[in-house]
Amino acid sequence: IPLEKNYDSEVCGSIPLHLVNLIQPHGMLLVLDKQELRILQASANTEVFLQITADELLSKPFASLIQESQLAEITSKLGAHANQDKIPFTLTFIVDGVEKSFTSTFLQHAEYILVELEESKPTVQESFISLYQHLKYITSLLKEPETIPQVAQVAAEELKKFSGFDKVMVYQFDPSWNGIVIAQAREEDMDDYFDLRFPASDVPKQARDLYFKNPYRLIPTRNYTPVRLVPVLNPITHKFTDLSDCSLRSVASVHLEYLTNMNVDASMSLPLIIDNKLWGLISCHHKTPKYPSYEMRSAMELLSGILSAQLEARHKEETMAHRVKLRSVHASLLEQLYTSTNFAEGLLEGETTILELFDLAGAAVFYEGTVWVAGETPSEQEMRDLVSWLRRNNAGGLYVTNVLPQVYPHSKAYHTIASGLLAIPINAEQGEFILGFRPEVQQTVNWGGNPNNAIQMEPDGKSYHPRNSFEIYKETVKFTSLPWNADDADAAETLRHAVLEKLMKDRY
Ligand code: BLA
Known part of the structure; x- marks a missing residue:
C-alpha cells in the first residue's frame, strides 16, 4: 500500500x-x-x-x-x-x-x-x-x-x-x-x-x-x-x-x-x-x-x-498443504513436459497445465520466434513489449510481481487480466520466456483511521500528534493480484530447470 x-x-x-x-x-x-x-x-x-x-x-x-x-x-x-x-x-x-x-x-x-x-x-x-x-x-x-x-x-x-x-x-x-x-x-x-x-x-x-x-x-x-x-x-x-x-x-x-x-x-x-x-x-x-x-x-x-x-x-500445516498440492501438480506437469513433443504444448495443453500449477488465468510461451498461449492473456504485441521490458530490466532470473501495473505502467491497459506476472526466462537475451498472468483482485482495505493522517504535523513542522480518529477509512486497492509465495517461486525455478533440460535433450 x-x-x-x-x-x-x-x-x-x-x-x-x-x-x-x-x-x-x-x-x-x-x-x-x-x-x-x-x-x-x-x-x-x-x-x-x-x-x-x-x-x-x-x-x-x-x-x-x-x-x-x-x-x-x-x-x-x-x-x-x-x-x-x-x-x-x-x-x-x-x-x-x-x-x-x-x-x-x-x-x-x-x-x-x-x-x-x-x-x-x-x-x-x-x-x-x-x-x-x-x-x-x-x-x-x-x-x-x-x-x-x-x-x-x-x-x-x-x-x-x-x-x-x-x-x-x-x-x-x-x-x-x-x-x-x-x-x-x-x-x-x-x-x-x-x-x-x-x-x-x-x-x-x-x-x-x-x-x-x-x-x-x-x-x-x-x-x-x-x-x-x-x-x-x-x-x-x-x-x-x-x-x-x-x-x-x-x-x-x-x-x-x-x-x-x-x-x-x-x-x-x-x-x-x-x-x-x-x-x-x-x-x-x-x-x-x-x-x-x-x-x-x-x-x-x-x-x-x-x-x-x-x-x-x-x-506450518497450511504451508504443508499448499506444498503437497503444488508437488503433485508439479509432478504430473513435469511428466507431461518430458513426454510431449513440443515443450510449450506440454506446459499449456493436456490434462495438467501451468495454469493449474500457479493459479493463473493465462499463460504464454515465447520461444524461437513462436508464441503459444493459453487462457486469457494480453495481446501478442502487448506481451512482446512486456518481454522487451523484462529483457531491459531484469538480469535474466525469475521475476514475479503482484503489482505489475505499478512497476510497468504500460500494463495498466490490461490490468484486469494481468496485475500479477510470473516470468520464467528460458533465454532472456533472445526474449524467450514463459509468462504467467494472474488477474487483478480489487480489494477494499478497512483502515483504523486514514493512514495518510497517521501524523498530524503542527505548523512548526517539528511537533506532531497521532491521528485522533480511528473511524473506518476505506481504501480500494487496485492493480494488484493475489500474491505469490516462496513455494511458487521454488516451483517456478524447478520448472525452469526442467524446461531447459528438456530443450537440451530434444536438441541432441
Ligand atoms: C507503541 N503502539 C505502541 C504499542 C502498541 C501500539 C500496541 C506498544 C505499547 C502498548 O502496548 O500500548 C499500537 N495498539 C496499537 C495498535 C493497536 C493497538 C495499532 O491496540 C490496534 C488495535 N504511534 C503513532 C504515531 C507514532 C507512534 C504517529 O500513532 C510516532 C510518531 C509511536 N507507538 C509509538 C511509539 C511507541 C508506540 C514511539 C512506543 C511507546 C513506548 O513503548 O514508550
Whole structure:
C-alpha cells in the first residue's frame, strides 16, 4: 500500500525510546555497580515504597536493604547467568519495622545492573496453582481450532476472561509492518477494531524491536507523573542509563496521546513471535487504570508463548498443504513436459497445465520466434513489449510481481487480466520466456483511521500528534493480484530447470 510518507522509518522510527531517563511510577528502579552491588542511581519514588529517599540510597550497598539469605541467592544466580536475561526474585524489605514483599528483576549490563522492583500483592486467585490450572485449561482450548483466525479468537476471548481487560485483540503484522486485528473480544462500549488495518508507524520499528527484550509492555494508566532517575547521569558511563529493556520505562508521549485518542486508559501488549520474527501482538485495553499483578502478567507472558507456538503449528500445516498440492501438480506437469513433443504444448495443453500449477488465468510461451498461449492473456504485441521490458530490466532470473501495473505502467491497459506476472526466462537475451498472468483482485482495505493522517504535523513542522480518529477509512486497492509465495517461486525455478533440460535433450 503506497502511503504518502513512510512515518515508520522517518518520524516515529526515530523517537529514542531507551534514553528517556524516566520511569512509570508503579515501581522503582535501582542501578547497581557490578562489583559490590552498591546503588549508583535510584528512581525518585523510593520514598513511596521504602520510606527512604533516592538521595539517601545512593552509594548504599543493596545488601543493607534485604536479608542475607536473599543476597546469597542473588549473587549466586547473577554469577551463574552472565547473559542478558532478566532474573526474577521475590525480595523482602523491612519498611518501618514491617516486612514488605517486592517482585524484582535483575538485568546485567556490561557495566552495571538494572533492578526493577514492584510491590507484590497477589490475590488468592493468583496463587501458583490457580494460575497453573487456568493456563492448562486455556492451552487445551487453543489446541482445538484448525485455522489461525479461530485460534486467535479463542485466545482473545479466554485472555479477556482470564485477565479482566475490557478488550483483548490479536494483531497480525503484514509484510510492510502494517497490522490487522484478526481477533477481538471486548466489552460492548469499547470500540470495535475487528478486521481493521493500522499503519506501520503506529508501532514503529524501535518499539517493535523492544518486544525481543521485554516479554510485554505494560502501561497501567496513561495519566501518570513520570519519575526521574537520581542522579541524572549514570556515574559509571556518564551518560543516561539505557532503559530499553526496563519494563517500567516511561512511555513515549505520542503513544500516550494515541491511547487518549482511543479512549483507553490502560494498555498491555505482548509479542507473538514465530521463527524468531515478530508475527503479531496481543493488545489488551482497559477504560480505567489497570495494574495486573506480576503473577498475572507472568501467566499472560506464558500464554503469549503458547499462542505463538499454536499459531506457528497452524502456519506450518497450511504451508504443508499448499506444498503437497503444488508437488503433485508439479509432478504430473513435469511428466507431461518430458513426454510431449513440443515443450510449450506440454506446459499449456493436456490434462495438467501451468495454469493449474500457479493459479493463473493465462499463460504464454515465447520461444524461437513462436508464441503459444493459453487462457486469457494480453495481446501478442502487448506481451512482446512486456518481454522487451523484462529483457531491459531484469538480469535474466525469475521475476514475479503482484503489482505489475505499478512497476510497468504500460500494463495498466490490461490490468484486469494481468496485475500479477510470473516470468520464467528460458533465454532472456533472445526474449524467450514463459509468462504467467494472474488477474487483478480489487480489494477494499478497512483502515483504523486514514493512514495518510497517521501524523498530524503542527505548523512548526517539528511537533506532531497521532491521528485522533480511528473511524473506518476505506481504501480500494487496485492493480494488484493475489500474491505469490516462496513455494511458487521454488516451483517456478524447478520448472525452469526442467524446461531447459528438456530443450537440451530434444536438441541432441
Ligand atoms: C507503541 N503502539 C505502541 C504499542 C502498541 C501500539 C500496541 C506498544 C505499547 C502498548 O502496548 O500500548 C499500537 N495498539 C496499537 C495498535 C493497536 C493497538 C495499532 O491496540 C490496534 C488495535 N504511534 C503513532 C504515531 C507514532 C507512534 C504517529 O500513532 C510516532 C510518531 C509511536 N507507538 C509509538 C511509539 C511507541 C508506540 C514511539 C512506543 C511507546 C513506548 O513503548 O514508550
